[in-house]
Amino acid sequence: MSNLYDRLLKKEAKLAVIGLGYVGLPIALAFARKIKVVGFDINQKRVDMMRRREDPSNELDASEFDGCDIHFTADLNDLKSVEFFIVAVPTPIDSQNIPDLGPLLGATRTVGQVLKKNDYVVYESTVYPGCTERIACRCWSA
Ligand SMILES: NC(=O)c1ccc[n+]([C@@H]2O[C@H](COP(=O)([O-])OP(=O)(O)OC[C@H]3O[C@@H](n4cnc5c(N)ncnc54)[C@H](O)[C@@H]3O)[C@@H](O)[C@H]2O)c1
Numbered sequence: 696m697s698n699l700y701d702r703l704l705k706k707e708a709k710l711a712v713i714g715l716g717y718v719g720l721p722i723a724l725a726f727a728r729k730i731k732v733v734g735f736d737i738n739q740k741r742v743d744m745m746r747r748r749e750d751p752s753n754e755l756d757a758s759e760f761d762g763c764d765i766h767f768t769a770d771l772n773d774l775k776s777v778e779f780f781i782v783a784v785p786t787p788i789d790s791q792n793i794p795d796l797g798p799l800l801g802a803t804r805t806v807g808q809v810l811k812k813n814d815y816v817v818y819e820s821t822v823y824p825g826c827t828e829r830i831a832c833r834c835w836s837a
Pocket residue numbers: 713714715716717718719735736737738741752783784785786787798799800801802805819820821822
């Protein structure tokens with residue numbers, strides 16, 4: 696069996712971006728010019744906008760969606776066939792610079808429900824050193 700990189704290029708495997716905001720949507724569209732992408736967001740209204748080639752963050756023109764192989768969805772089932780996940784949900788900080796890890800925990804639980812052996816997960820969200828390991832252990836070891 697060929698490796699995941701080759702299968703992604705041949706569109707035999709899929710990549711998902713979880714959280715399609717200011718950071719996630721451009722990443723998802725860039726990948727979708729070359730490989731098969733699932734764009735997942737919990738906000739159905741934002742998903743509907745992106746299906747109409749509208750960027751909810753008002754950063755990208757409709758033309759940026761041209762030639763992209765991407766399925767926008769809020770349905771967990773669409774992630775079951777994905778083998779490479781990129782998490783790009785927000786990590787806002789409060790006045791004490793303490794990050795709200797709620798969205799990250801939510802996205803990690805989502806990925807954990809569909810994760811299979813040998814899949815890859817990349818956190819694009821800004822986190823402090825050690826956070827990724829702690830979050831993933833908390834969500835996936837149960
Ligand atoms: N790595 C980098 O180079 C880099 C650069 C800039 C920002 N960031 C980080 O990227 C992260 C994302 O920031 P942003 O500005 O794109 O945020 P944003 O607020 O623009 O968008 C976040 C999106 O995530 C969705 N979302 C929230 N919780 C979710 C969940 N549980 N599951 C799925 N989708 C969910 C929201 O509906 C929204 O569409 C932040 O942590 C930011 O600090 C990283």
